[in-house]
Amino acid sequence: MMGGGSDPVEEGLVESLARPGGNVTGLTNLSRKLGGKRLELLKEAAPKLARVAVLYDPAIPGSVIEVKEVLPVGARALGLTNQPWEVRAADDFERVFAAISKQRPDGLYVVGGGQLMFANQKRIADFALKSRLPSIYIRREAVDDGGLMSYGADLADSYRRVAYYVDRILKGAKPTDLPVEQPTKFELVINLKTAKQIGLMIPPNVLARADKVIR
Secondary structure, three states, rough: EEEEEOOOOOOOOOOOOOOOOOOOOOOOOOOOHHEEEEEEEEHHHHHOOEEEEEEEEOOOOOHHHHHHHHHHHHHHHHHOEEEEEEOOOOHHHHHHHHHHHHHHEEEEEEEEOOHHHHHHHHHHHHHHHHHHOOEEOOOHHHHHOOOOOOEOOOOOHHHHHHHHHHHHOOOOHHHOOOEEEEEEEEEEEEEHHHHHHOOOOHHHHHHHOOOOOEO
16 A cells, blocks of 8 residues: 555556556555746745756655656756755765765755655754755655755645545455555745745745645
8 A cells, every 4th residue: 555655657556546456456646747847936935046956865766756757847847956965874975965066956855655765854954044045845744844945745635535445445445456646735845934944935825825824
């Protein structure tokens, strides 16, 4: 049972979303495919954005695809330059943070996926705050930890759908007969406290689209 894989077809977990074809089904969060939208939102929140540091774990196949295939397309459309930075272990963060600081980018894009990035999201948010970097993440928890903004599938809504799948399977349904669902609700979360601390004025039109604002 998947509770939010990024692209189960590409990752080889199912044959297709409509016909999984095996013993795996559930929900996909489309996280990787939202990369261009996240860059767009970061640019709207920080109009002077030109160079973006992209932090990711290369051990996660989906993260590598997002960095090498999805984000370059979004960056070109917005006139941005992306600089990818690999983090392979917890001990790598300080070295990478120091290197990013020397490059002096205008913003930070954090590619989600994997325990390493999730376990260190506050550490990353603290770095962005200290460096006065507008930052964007896939999870709202990172914004609760001090990140500037996040955009992704509404996980609370997705988890409710997981319960539906569990109920169907317990009642005898076969996973192969249950199509993989894509999210229908997405949420934009903005931390105004962080914006103030880094000296950024979020445009009113961006704030008006936020599903949650931390003040």
